[in-house]
Amino acid sequence: xxxxxxxxxxxxxxxxxxxxxxxxxxxxxxxxxxxxxxxxxxxxxxxxxxxxxxxxxxxxxxxxxxxxxxxxxxxxxxxxxxxxxxxxxxxxxxxxxxxxxxxxxxxxxxxxxxxxxxxxxxxxxxxxxxxxxxxxxxxxxxxxxxxxxxxxxxxxxxxxxxxxxxxxxxxxxxxxxxxxxxxxxxxxxxxxxxxxxxxxxxxxxxxxxxxxxxxxxxxxxxxxxxxxxxxxxxxxxxxxxxxxxxxxxxxxxxxxxxxxxxxxxxxxxxxxxxxxxxxxxxxxxxxxxxxxxxxxxxxxxxxxxxxxxxxxxxxxxxxxxxxxxxxxxxxx
Amino acid sequence: xxxxxxxxxxxxxxxxxxxxxxxxxxxxxxxxxxxxxxxxxxxxxxxxxxxxxxxxxxxxxxxxxxxxxxxxxxxxxxxxxxxxxxxxxxxxxxxxxxxxxxxxxxxxxxxxxxxxxxxxxxxxxxxxxxxxxxxxxxxxxxxxxxxxxxxxxxxxxxxxxxxxxxxxxxxxxxxxxxxxxxxxxxxxxxxxxxxxxxxxxxxxxxxxxxxxxxxxxxxxxxxxxxxxxxxxxxxxxxxxxxxxxxxxxxxxxxxxxxxxxxxxxxxxxxxxxxxxxxxxxxxxxxxxxxxxxxxxxxxxxx
Numbered sequence: 004x005x006x007x008x009x010x011x012x013x014x015x016x017x018x019x020x021x022x023x024x025x026x027x028x029x030x031x032x033x034x035x036x037x038x039x040x041x042x043x044x045x046x047x048x049x050x051x052x053x054x055x056x057x058x059x060x061x062x063x064x065x066x067x068x069x070x071x072x073x074x075x076x077x078x079x080x081x082x083x084x085x086x087x088x089x090x091x092x093x094x095x096x097x098x099x100x101x102x103x104x105x106x107x108x109x110x111x112x113x114x115x116x117x118x119x120x121x122x123x124x125x126x127x128x129x130x131x132x133x134x135x136x137x138x139x140x141x142x143x144x145x146x147x148x149x150x151x152x153x154x155x156x157x158x159x160x161x162x163x164x165x166x167x168x169x170x171x172x173x174x175x176x177x178x179x180x181x182x183x184x185x186x187x188x189x190x191x192x193x194x195x196x197x198x199x200x201x202x203x204x205x206x207x208x209x210x211x212x213x214x215x216x217x218x219x220x221x222x223x224x225x226x227x228x229x230x231x232x233x234x235x236x237x238x239x240x241x242x243x244x245x246x247x248x249x250x251x252x253x254x255x256x257x258x259x260x261x262x263x264x265x266x267x268x269x270x271x272x273x274x275x276x277x278x279x280x281x282x283x284x285x286x287x288x289x290x291x292x293x294x295x296x297x298x299x300x301x302x303x304x305x306x307x308x309x310x311x312x313x314x315x316x317x318x319x320x321x322x323x324x325x326x327x328x329x330x331x332x333x334x335x
Numbered sequence: 336x337x338x339x340x341x342x343x344x345x346x347x348x349x350x351x352x353x354x355x356x357x358x359x360x361x362x363x364x365x366x367x368x369x370x371x372x373x374x375x376x377x378x379x380x381x382x383x384x385x386x387x388x389x390x391x392x393x394x395x396x397x398x399x400x401x402x403x404x405x406x407x408x409x410x411x412x413x414x415x416x417x418x419x420x421x422x423x424x425x426x427x428x429x430x431x432x433x434x435x436x437x438x439x440x441x442x443x444x445x446x447x448x449x450x451x452x453x454x455x456x457x458x459x460x461x462x463x464x465x466x467x468x469x470x471x472x473x474x475x476x477x478x479x480x481x482x483x484x485x486x487x488x489x490x491x492x493x494x495x496x497x498x499x500x501x502x503x504x505x506x507x508x509x510x511x512x513x514x515x516x517x518x519x520x521x522x523x524x525x526x527x528x529x530x531x532x533x534x535x536x537x538x539x540x541x542x543x544x545x546x547x548x549x550x551x552x553x554x555x556x557x558x559x560x561x562x563x564x565x566x567x568x569x570x571x572x573x574x575x576x577x578x579x580x581x582x583x584x585x586x587x588x589x590x591x592x593x594x595x596x597x598x599x600x601x602x603x604x605x606x607x608x609x610x611x612x613x614x615x616x617x618x619x620x621x622x623x624x625x626x627x628x629x630x631x632x633x634x635x636x637x
Contacts, residue, residue, distance in 0.1 A: 006441040010434060011427075098425030101392060105419045106442035107485070109409045331409065334393040 004108060004116035012121070015086060019128055027135055029071065034139040037063045041142035058146045072139060076158050078132050079166035080195050082125045087174020088188035090117060091330060095182040100335050114330050118175060118323060122168055129167030133159060148230035151304050153203055156232075160308040165315035170195050172319035172326075179329040202314065208234045210310045213297040220284035220294060229301030238268065241291035268292070341404075343368045343489050343521035344389060348398035351384050357545050358384040361398065364540055364550045366523060368488075371515055373532035373553070374525035376542030377619050382525040383422065385542065386491045389523070390419040403488055415445060418487030422494045424478045428467035432460060432477050436484070443485055451484035454510065472503030479507060483514050490514075490522045496531065504528075508535050529612045539611075541618055548618045553611060560614055563591040565604035573601060581617040592617035 009016075044061045048054040091114075094100040104110050137159040144150040150159050157163075173195055178187035213234045218225055237244065265273060272286035299307065344366040351359040359381040366372045374382050387393040388400060391407030391414075400407060403416045426435060432455060440446050455462060460473045469477065475495055482490065492511075496504040512535060515522060523540070526532055539556055541549040549556055560580070563573065567589045573579065578594040592609065593599075599606045609617075 004442070007438055010430070010437070097428070098421065098423050099427055101419065101421050101425050102427075102481075103438075103442075104392070104409070105390060105414060105417060106439065107411045107415045107444055108442045109411060109414070111409065332394075334387070 004112060005120070007103075008116050008120045012086075012124075016124065019082075019124075023128060023131055026071075026075070026132065029068070030135045030139045033064065033068050034135075037139070037142050041146065058148075061146060063142055063146065072136050072158065073154070075132050075136050075163075076154075079125075079129055079163055079170040080192060080199075082128060082167050083170025083172075083174040083191045083195055084188045086121050086125060087171035088178050088191050089184045090121060090175045090178055091326065092178030092182060092184040092187040095178075095335075096184050104335050110331050110335075111327070114327060118172075118326070121171055121175070122319075122323075125167040125171040126164050129164040130161075133161070133163035136163075144230065148301070151230045151232040151299065151301065151307070153207075156207075156307070157199075157203065160305070161312050162308055162315070165312035165319075166199065168319040169315040169322075172322040176322040176326045176329075179326045198318075202311070207307065207311060208232075208299070210307055211299065211303055213299055215295060215297050217293045217295045220287040220292060226296075227298055227300055230304060231301045232299040234297045234299060236294070236296040238287075239293050239295050240267075244295075341368050342366060342401075343370075344400075344402055344523070346389075346398060346400045349385075349388060349395055349400050350397035351381075351388060351393060352396045359388070360545045362542075362547045363398075364547055366521060366538060366540070366550075368521050369519075370538040371512075371522040371524060371536045372538035372540055373529075373536035374523050374540045374542065375527065375529065375532065375615050376525075377527070380542040381545045382542055383493050385540075386419070386493045386523065386525060389489075390417055390491050392419070411444070415443065415485070416488045418482040418485055418490040420478050420482050420490075420492045420495045422497060424471075424474050424495070424498075426466045426474060426478060426481075429465055431465055432462045432469075435466070435477065435481055436462070439481055439484055445486050447484045447486055451480040454480045454483075458506070471498045472500065472507070475499055475503070475507055476510070479510060488519060488521065490520060490524075492522065492524045494525055494527075496526060496528070504531065511535065529615050533611045541615065543618055543621070548621075549614075557609055557611065557614065560592065560594055560609045560617075561599060562607050562609050562613065563593060563599060563604040564607070565589060565591075565601070568603070573599075573604070581620050 040063060041061070044057060045054065048057050091100075094103060103113060140150065140155070140159060144155075144159075149155050157166075170191065174187065174191040177190045177194070178184065181187045181190065214227075216225075216227065217239060265276065268287065269290045269292070272283060272290065272292075275283045275286050342365045344364065346365075347363045349359060349362040349364075350357070362381075362385060374385065376382050384393065388395050389402050389407060391402075391409060403413070405413050407413060407417075430438075436448050436451060439451075440448050452462070455477065458473070458476050460469065460477060466474060466477065475498070479495065490511075496507050499507060508531060511522065511524070514520060524532065524536060533553075537553055539549060539551060539553045540547065565588065567584060567587060570579070570582070570589065570591065573591065573593065577596045577599070579591060580594055581592040583590045591604075592613070
């Protein structure tokens with residue numbers, strides 16, 4: 004079976020290997036530059052004891068490269084659409100399943116070999132791309148503490164492996180159920196994108212209960228250490244939580260990184276918004292207002308990576324089970 | 336019907352329903368080992384469905400089926416005994432003949448690649464060329480060679496010659512006959528080209544309207560039937576003694592295809608033997624919508 008799997012998919016493998024090699028060259032070359040830039044900046048700021056605001060002064064990486072790295076977020080989806088979608092669908096569509104499934108190999112073994120090798124390849128490619136991106140981003144991560152943020156979280160660490168496995172399993176299952184290649188590819192694209200968005204925006208922040216921290220407006224807010232993920236921020240007034248609290252959207256003002264919904268603040272203080280944080284802050288403090296942030300601490304980064312990967316791997320396993328039932332039980 | 340040999344195929348009440356459509360209804364057939372059986376029937380009669388059920392590609396919705404003594408399934412032992420060639424000849428268009436020989440060699444425990452190569456060489460079919468660029472006849476020959484290389488005990492062929500020109504068709508059937516002559520092979524061959532089948536086959540399964548009309552040795556089946564031509568008169572007496580398959584009535588005379596229940600004694604009717612084509616058309620006409628052209632066919636051949 005391995006022979007057949009390789010014969011059928013070797014062109015895809017060559018193409019993917021070439022694309023991966025190109026990405027590797029681009030990232031290795033620019034990543035080495037960035038790393039040495041970062042280390043020399045670190046050495047010189049240590050000499051002048053000014054490393055505290057290195058993150059504001061040092062800009063690493065060119066825009067095209069940063070875009071390219073951000074673009075790797077679509078790699079699992081591409082694997083799902085182009086490797087997963089046609090795997091079973093094309094055989095059923097062209098009728099070659101009748102040829103393949105009447106050789107001296109059971110459908111179960113045929114499917115095990117096909118699915119096994121393609122999933123293995125998906126994990127390898129997902130892992131390789133993610134490994135390169137994680138290594139390339141390490142100076143940025145150290146500088147800006149951004150690897151827990153949505154967007155960066157999705158292309159670093161181990162989650163891309165889970166996404167790749169899920170996407171390919173989704174493509175295979177869609178193909179087995181729909182039995183047509185192009186519709187299966189389209190469904191894979193749509194369902195994968197939708198599910199990633201929903202899980203990223205609505206579920207991920209609830210994997211573990213966010214920590215809450217409140218602080219007075221009299222001092223600059225004591226933000227958590229390291230690469231924490233700010234889930235939401237707002238204001239607690241004398242009558243409880245001020246509505247409209249969110250880490251994004253709505254008219255507001257940023258106070259030391261905390262988003263304040265300006266319409267719900269006392270009108271006496273609203274007038275002081277543009278007169279500097281000190282006067283504005285002390286007005287709010289005098290009225291009994293305190294800032295509050297909900298966040299996931301940096302120490303939970305790998306727990307979150309593990310949970311999210313686990314969810315997608317379990318979904319992939321369920322889809323493969325569905326595929327097996329469909330391929331073995333349904334008519335060829 | 337000869338039943339001394341063990342049956343390669345035996346079904347009873349075999350049925351296949353797709354949501355609302357019955358593709359095959361209560362089929363009970365038996366094909367002895369070593370026969371070449373012609374599976375005949377109009378389009379949509381259930382020929383493909385029957386062959387797919389026998390090959391284990393589809394699951395029956397009712398009845399029993401035993402092929403080479405086992406229930407059709409997906410286990411290697413069953414698959415090793417079955418050769419199946421579908422109407423559409425589904426091969427990998429972007430693979431070469433050599434690639435297909437490789438697949439066969441890797442996926443089958445018993446594989447005779449040498450004989451397949453010899454057969455393809457003899458037909459000067461290029462092994463290194465993509466299958467998609469071969470002619471229809473070459474593709475069919477390649478598919479037959481690949482199917483025979485498995486050394487199956489039962490060969491199921493679903494209109495394999497439908498797309499071929501007469502010369503390619505003759506070559507194909509000649510190779511098939513050669514392979515059967517080598518021994519140990521039972522064949523079920525579906526086609527609606529009765530002339531081709533008459534030359535090649537010695538057993539008959541006649542399907543119409545999703546039901547088995549006839550199943551048995553061609554000679555026996557033909558001997559059981561007779562064509563009667565006589566004056567146009569009441570035929571109830573004949574219908575009482577025999578089974579009337581098909582009748583064509585013109586202004587002056589009537590032509591009857593009957594399955595004999597005994598000797599024909601009515602002197603008003605002239606009895607004659609029936610040919611395979613007549614027989615097939617008679618049974619098909621029985622189930623066809625009464626189009627005039629179809630109804631006159633038997634009469635015309637008298």
